[in-house]
Structures are given as C-alpha cells and as structure tokens.
Amino acid sequence: MRRVLASLAVMPLILFAAACGSEESPATSASASAGAKVTVGGNVGAKPTVTFPSGSPATTSSYEVIQPGTGAAVKTGDKVIVNLTVYNWDGKGNAVQGSSYDTKAPETIPVNQQLPKVLQEGFTKVKHGGRLLAVLANDAVAQPQQTAPAEPTKVFVFDVVGTQPPALKAATGKETGQSLKGVKVDNPGGEKAPTLTTKTSDKPSDKLVVKTIIEGTGAKVQPNQTLTVHYTGKIWGTDKQFDSSWERGEPAEFPLSGVIQGWQQGLAGVPVGSRVVLSIPPNLGYGDQAQQNIPAKSTLVFVVDVLAAY
Template sequence: MRRALAVLAAVPLILFAAACGESDSGATGGGNASAGVKVTGNVGAKPTVTFPTGSPASKSSYEVVSEGTGPAVKSGDKVIVNLTVYNWDGKANAFQGSSYDTKTPETIGVDQQLPEVLQEGFTKVKHGGRLLAVMAADPAAQQTQQQTEATPTKVFVLDVVGAPPAALKAATGKETGETLKGVKVVNPGGDKAPTLTTKTKDKPGKKLVVKTLIEGTGAKVTAANTLTVHYTGKIWGTDKEFDSSWGKSEPASFPLGNVIQGWQQGLAGVPVGSRVVMSIPPDLGYGAQEQQGIPANSTLVFVVDILAAY
C-alpha cells in the first residue's frame, strides 16, 4: 500500500526508514537518554526542540518527556500520534516536518516493524504522553555507503493522541446492485475478500467513476479523516493486480489527504461499512509517471471496503 498509493507522508517514511541502532533506555527526565536534546512546550501542540553544540549522538536512545495520564501503551497496540521530526547533523539540525502543521496525525503500530528504540519507548508512555526518540544510523551501514553522505541522526518528538477505533473486518450493509461497466466484482459475503476482475475490451471513462456495491450505515468519510480500509487494486483492461491488503495480516490505515486524488475524491462522503468500486483516470492517479507495477497513463480500478474513519 505504501508503494502503490503513497499513503504515508514524508514524516512517517522517515520514521520507518531510520536505522534501528542500539538503544539506551531512559526514564522521565533521564539525563543522557535524550543525548542533550531538549523539548519544551505543552503536549497537544507543536513542540520546540533545541540541540546541544557539537556532534550529534551516535547511539539511539529515548526519553519520556511526559508520561501521560491515559491508558498505558502496550506492545502490539496501534496508536494515533502527532510527530515532529528533525535531522540532527550538528550543523543546521534541519526541521523535517510535523503533523501539527499538516493537521494529519499518523497511526502507528507498536510492533517489530518499528525500530527497537521506538518499540521500547512507546511502552513507557500512556495516552496523552510525549516521547523523545534519538535515532542514530547504524555505523556499520554507514561504512558501506561509499562516496555518499552518511544518514543523519534523526530526532522524533511523538505525542500519543489515543487509539484508533475498532475497525470492521469487512464491508457490512445492503448490496445496492450497482455495477461498473467493464468491471466485475463478486461479493462472497461475510469477512471474505471480494473478487475484482478488470479484463475487458471496454474503454475506460475519462472521469472518475465510483459505484457503491454495499452501502454501510456508519458515519460518512470526510477529507480530514484517517481511514482503515481493505482494498484490491488492478489495472483497467489487463486484470493485473498491483496491490492488495487482503493477502496481508491486516488492513491499511492512512490519512485520506495523503493518497492519490482519485481516492480523495472517490471516498469522501461514503459511509463507513461500505464497499465501493472506483475507476480512476490517469490524471487522478499517477498520470504519465510510471510506478512499480503500474505503467504510465494507466486507469486504475480499486474495490475498497471502508472499515473505520476517525
């Protein structure tokens, strides 16, 4: 999903790309846990970060800036967080972005996909808490980057907003009988994945087409929502599948504002619990830019179950 739909913004991409490194555990106010980095400001607002002089830390660490008063975060949880990120190079210490500016908190799973320092650090805070993480690049990995600039140490300030709502397992509601000409969707019922077929001689439309196959009864999606969805994506006319969440261990979660325009326009206003099929013309997808597994100027077809919106 991350590759095909670019559902994650630059900030979380930085997070997942950062090297794990060795971690130093830290407690609230722990001295060397923060490596001299200071964070000020109230939780719930964009923090101010100041850096010590000299070279950046070469070892990953974390510090609990504010523990929070809500439920404790446990391994395996999903949490909604506001992130603020800096590159710490000991010179410019450049600001990389903040979800407080974009007003799109991110949903993160506290699991083995996270660097170890974040896995451990998250379990030391509660909802409403603030975590500072210093993530240094693996020295061995940097040695292999011949004639390239070393990956800078990264600094994250993560405010735990809460937890996402429980998501449906699949679309629920009444089948509408709507169809999309040239495309076939089989709804097997229950929690099973729908079958999408896009092998057709019919020409795709030049405009976005959205058909509701199952109409849910939940709240309507807004442009500001983060969604949890199951989906399958294929290319019009070839029946070539380029991405799907159904074969993975869990559905995808992402801010609606971070995906392609076809999704933003096609899913806004659709009730939670619905299953829709969308034909997305190139200008609302990837246009003339070839993506991995997606030729340039492709019309994309998605069947999407909206499982939660928050």
C-alpha cells in the same frame, strides 16, 4: 506546512518540511537525557521547548519517557496517534523541522518492526497522554550506501494522543443499489469476499467510473492517508483476475499517494467501511506498459473494501 513521508535508509519515519514558528518563552521544564542531555520543557498537549547541549550531536540512538501518561498503554501492533515535533540535531542551528502542533494535524504511526528498535521499545513504555523523547542517530537504521551522505541526528518529541481502532474485516454499512453496467458484484454479507464478474461485451468508459456498492459510516479518505483495504482486480471484458488480497488471506496497506491514479482519484473521499467498484481506463492505470498478468492498454476493474485510513 506540507506533510512529507521521508525515510532513513529503509526505515520509514514521519518527517516534516521546514516550518516557521514564533519564538516561545521557556516553560517550566521537565528535563530528561537522551544521548547527550537534551532538555524538553512544556506541558503535554502543547508544543514543547527543546534545549540542546553544546558540542557534537549524539551518535547513539536512545529514548526517554518524559511523562508516562495515565491512559491506555501503547502496545506493539497499535497505530498510535501522536502530536510530534522534530529537530535536526547538527550541533549548529539544531533547526526545528516541523511540528504537528503548528499544522494542527496529528500523525499516526504504526508501532511495528518497520520502526527503528528505539521507537518500537519507547512507544510501549508510554500510555495515552504521555510524552516520549527519542534521539535517532545513524545507528537506528540500516547501513547506508557508502555514496549516500549520513543523515543528521534527529530528535523527536512525541505526545501520545491515542490509538487508531483496528481495521474492519470487510465493508460494513447499507447497500446502495448502485451498479456499473457490464460489471457484476455479488455481496455475500458478513466478512466474506465479494464476487466480481467483468466478462461483458459492453465497451468500458474512457473515464474513471466509481460506484459505491456499500456505503460505510467512517471518516472520508484523505489523499495523504495510508489505507488498509481488501480488493479484487480483473480485466474489463475478459473476467481475468490479476490480483486479490482476499485470496492472499490478508488486507493490503499502502499510502494512497503511492498507487495508480485511478485509485488515488477513485478512493479519495470514500467513507471508511465502504465497498466500491472502480473502472479505471488505461491512462489512469498502467497505460501502454504491460504488467505481470495485465496486458498493455487494459481497462482495470476493482472491487475495494476500505477497511481503515490513517
């Protein structure tokens, strides 16, 4: 099943493309009400069974703790790892949209202000090993445009697996001795920012070049993940800096699939904790389109610390 990041208005929610599954016999039910009585059955750690009431779907968002869990509590700011199953509650077929129990790939959801309030509150009421039922109606999101069709009410069942460890402060690991001709990276050590120098008479490659300066020991970055990184970006040959998360004082966080091709190709497969330098040709950067502080047809150079991936 293909993983899809969708949104209701401006609030990001993890949704799924339609998935096929076999019929399951009803399990011993732990039932709860959320909106009109939606009944959830089955044990935590396995795909739940969900029974919907007759009539129209709920128009008010709500949550219910099905099982509180016995592990560590979930706190605001955590990146909670969950197995989830989601349904469209339309009062007709109430079709399942997908389940991470089918894909065997748990999702990670940041518990922050970007989530609808019902989920912000609900997640902080469960612990690791718990199960949360959430009904998300259109009152959970920003007022949609009048021309946009209303989203169907969604029903989520979340089984809390754990939480992601906090992001690193900087790259950590062994220096590899690798370098990129024409580019200099100084590593001050600790949690200090590296220094990138790109003033050179050497011609840049017309292909993507990736060199690992420090090799981390974390899991390798996957193309569909969201990354937390620190970086500095300069123009090849001029040493002109156009961006730096270090100077802003906080790392950047973004889905890898949403950035320029040079980053997508260059950071996939890099272990978390690594520091890499990338030389990105124009066709994998911004091409013929000038950007703020970046002339058209520029070769971009980045030094990137991969601090977390989820």
